[in-house]
Amino acid sequence: MAFQNYRWGTAGIGGMFGLSMTITLFFPSFDFRSAESTWVGLDKAMSNGRVIGFSYEDPTVTGQGKPLTVILNKDPKTGATIDPPVRAYVYQPGTPFASPLNHPDNLGPTVKRLSIDKGKIDQANKAQGAVFTINHADVNGEEWAYAENASVTRGWTVDAALSTAGDANTKYVGRGKSIYIHEGCWWCHTLLPEHTQDWQVFGTPPYLGDFNGEMPTAFGSDRKAPDILHVASRNSSREWMMMHFFNPRLVQPNSIMPRFDYLWGRVDINGNPIDFSTWRKEYTAYRKGERPYPPEVPEYARNAEIRALIDWVLTSLK
Amino acid sequence: MLFKYLFAKNEDIPSGSATIFFGFSSILWFIVGTGLGSFNAAKLAFPDFVTGVEMFAFGHMRQVHVLAVILGWISMAFAMTMMYMTPALGNTKLWSEKLGLWTAFLWNVGLSLGLTLLWSGFTSGREYSDLIWPIDLVVIFGVLLPLGINVWMTIAQRRTQGIYITNWFFGACIFMLITTFLVGNSPELFNLTGLTEAYLTFWFAHNVLGLWITPVAAGIAYYVLPKLTGNPLYSHRIGHLHFWSIIAFYSTPASHHLLSAPLPEWLKSFASVEGVLILIPAVAFVANILLTMKGRWSMFVENVETKFTITGVLLAIPLNMQGGFQQTRAINWYIHGTGWIVAHAHLALLGMSSFLEVAAVYFGLQQMMRRKLYSLALANVHYWFFIIGFCTYWISMTIAGLIQGAGKIYEVPYIDVVIAEHPYMIARWVGGTMVFTGNMIWLYNMYMTAREGTLVPKGRYAHELAYER
Structure with missing residues (x-):
């Protein structure tokens, strides 16, 4: 009987800790999964790249393998003026994609649907590189921001985006955040x-x-x-x-x-x-x-x- | 040296080798940790102190101080106490002295490597879990799991019928710490992002403090004090109230660290309510220990290990009163992110927890080396440097935090807060440096104990013997 008490004790520890993990980890995960990305969220994620901090592409945390953020006031393909200027996120060939571009579930259900249906982010691939931007769409009278693969939807190539922006409008945002860390x-x-x-x-x-x-x-x-x-x-x-x-x-x-x-x-x-x-x-x-x-x-x-x-x-x- | 036993047969290794290895390692890491703390504090008081060198910049050294203290000093002192208390409480030998030695060896190597990398800027950028994930895996599978196996097997092999409360704490807390490390580092292992990452960072930070550092320290006091005073623990049942309320309540309030972040409101409210319940284990612990002292209060003055233990227990009172209430929204809005929290964190780690471990390391090293402490005078100097240094630190940072909180809500320009805090930053540096100095005296005292301490006869405790110096 005495020995059984210790078995109950051990089971009690596991059960109680398991219950507390259910409440504090499993339940909130539904809230986290339903969070819809805002413009700020999309901008941060796409300009930061895959991971800031220790990673395969950047073990020293000095900003290797990060995308470039460019400010475009002209369309890189047609040369037409863009006013106000837009931000685009240039992933040169081989640059790992940001987490929501690889796993659109991270964008939240509505933004994910918009980013795939309208934004074609699922058609981008790392080996070729891509230029992403943020667009807006109207859903039931509400404005939503979504990620757009401009290489597909607008024909913006990596080289054209970089040369249109020039050095002055090319911002090393992902690398800068790495240095912050x-x-x-x-x-x-x-x-x-x-x-x-x-x-x-x-x-x-x-x-x-x-x-x-x-x-x-x-x-x-x-x-x-x-x-x-x-x-x-x-x-x-x-x-x-x-x-x-x-x-x-x-x-x-x-x-x-x-x-x-x-x-x-x-x-x-x-x-x-x-x-x-x-x-x-x-x-x-x-x-x-x-x-x-x-x-x-x-x-x-x-x-x-x-x-x-x-x-x-x-x-x-x- | 103990290294010769790393490749010896388990039966040939004298009992207590792992304790001694862990004990001296922990003191060394305490000196490293407090030395770094003193250096960092000097930088906050005088920003141009050692300037223009990347490796000595504040942002490169702050996290090394924190992890050297948590994983080096506190956790190694815990491992040290487990190596001698667990077998003693089970009336048996340590399951494997060799595994204990290897754990201590790997721990020192892994931590030195991890902290060097962290110092150079290899970081995950997550508070408390800043070590990069390969090092996290070393910590989990190279250090914590072997430690756990040794402790669990020793408990299973015990020759007593019951399991004393200290061993309940040891066994459960190692299990919960391993789980916390695995879950808390999952954002790095599985690239979880966003609020999930932010929340898991503080889930880890909360649990590593609330389910490891404070409860194991309390478990240690449950062993040390009855041993020293000769009184039985006042109530084993109240000890169990402490133990089970920690498991039930204190594994849940992680999100009270992020009340300003856009986490679910239900989660924050739940965390705040559960966080107040820390008062139950706190009252149980303090009352139980103080009642155990009945009739032996003279030892608080005469016996240095008791002095450290009781000081630690008394510091648990303000610690838990602060901890229970400062995390409610009613108070948290004022002091969140200020020096008050820094003071509170040091009250938990440098105050309550460290005092209890220092006592256990003093006690255990004398017991396992079978040598009486070299000098009572030096131990008392250590105590007074420690308590005066700590109080200077704690009080100055609390005041600085209240200034900062007032500056925050009255919208004072931030630079005026920095100017107002300057004298307290100097006081913090002085206090931290005193603790550092006291620890160097401690290391000297323990080294001399190993070399020249009076031999303790079989069947006697070191504290029963009179000092010869």
Whole structure:
């Protein structure tokens, strides 16, 4: 009898833990599956690519194998003006597709149907690459955003999309988000304005469908710095971002943010080596009042990590 | 050295080898963890301290501190206590001393590798489960499962009729931790995305704290205190109330970490209500332990292991009062995401849990090495550095959190909050550094115990002997 009690005890542990997993994991899974992706959700998922964080294509989390986000003001095929400009997500051949493009169930039932019926996303393939965009459709008087495979529906090729956009309108959003994760920015900044007075300063809290297909969501829990979910709506100056990342004390003397000057790499935009030690000496002199102005922040190179990070901040965090 | 036993026959390995290996490893990881914590705190107080080097940037080191403490110090101290308490409570030997040694060895290797990768930026970007999934698999199958098999088999082979409450905690918590690791890391293993990923991240984070770190620490106290005082546990039945209410209630409130996220409202409300029920196991635990002290309160002053244990139990009172109520919507809106939560997390890990484990490691190492502690004075210095450092940290971060909360709801420009928090950031750094210093003294004391401690005769406990120094 005594031995049986322990068998009941063991069964009790399994049963209770199983019940709690049923309530906290299985039941909510129905809610999660029915979440319909919003425009924000589609934009984030398609610009981030398959996975941010450790993955086969990007083990070092530095942004390998990520799609490019381009801003198009002309149709890459016909050359007709597009006003207002649209975003397109360019998956060069071999770039792994974002999770909802591989598994449309992640889009939610209605968005999935629209994205397949109208958007033809099931006709894209990784080996050839594709250009995706976000379109809108009317369903029972309501406007829905859905993913569209523009390579099929509009004949936009990867090369045409990239050359139409040009370097200035090509944004390394997926790579930038990878650097956000790699550098651990999210240990201090959150991406989740709260349902209190927060929204008056930091903007609206996210909606249910804003996360479909995103990985990782990196909400952040320990806020030692402002929420940045909508930072680009408050401040969209690329120059300010540059100075702030190079040395936050240049624009905000009391900031405790680390310097991210190392994201500039070795050379500036003209290929000249960046002399960090001279820069720091001059900056120290400025802080001591020995110089009237701080030294100039070097222009970053075209493919510097900092470019991708600023691209992500200014494009994705609106 | 113990490495020679890795390839020895199981029968030839002296009992207690695994305990000693785990014990010294855990102290070393405690020093690494608190040292990193002190370094990070210095960066928050003085942002240009060690600047411009990617590997020493705050964002690369913060998570290494957290996981070194959780998986290095706390979990290894747990494994250490399991290696000697489980057999002692079953009146038997450890099922396999060799497996225990291999677990300790693999654990140190795997954790060093995982943390080095994490430090370099190989991360999943998910809080608490930041280790990349290949390392997660090493943790599950190379570390936790062998530990579980050893503990479960030792319990099954016991020569006592009953199973003492501590072993209930050990056996169940390892099982729940393995499940938590498997389920919590499923977003990385199966590419689950979106809200599912966000929710599972905090499902993992909640359960690794609520079903592993706090209950196992409590289970340890249920063993250590009766052993030290010679009093039987006040009530085994109240212990079971503690145990079963943890399993029933505290495995469910994961979503109270995400009250601001667009999770289902029913789930958040359910979590908040279940979260308040933590008060049941908390009251059961604290009352049970304090009543066990009846007639032996002088030991709180005289005996250093009792001093650590009782301090840990007393810290469980504010811990659970905070924990039960701060996760309700009525309070959470004010303090969510502020330094208050950081203070609370340190109250759980560095306060309640660590004090209980420190006592168990002191007690177990003396018992297994059959040597009396080298110096009571050094142990007391360790205690006072630890408690003063911890309180400095806890109080300063609580104040900083309240400032931050006020700044949040009164829409104060964020930079003014940063300026107001600055003195508390310095206090936090001073407090953390004191804990770090105390731990180095502890390591020296344990090393000297191993070398020069008075031999404990068979059949006696180390704490029954008088100190010679």
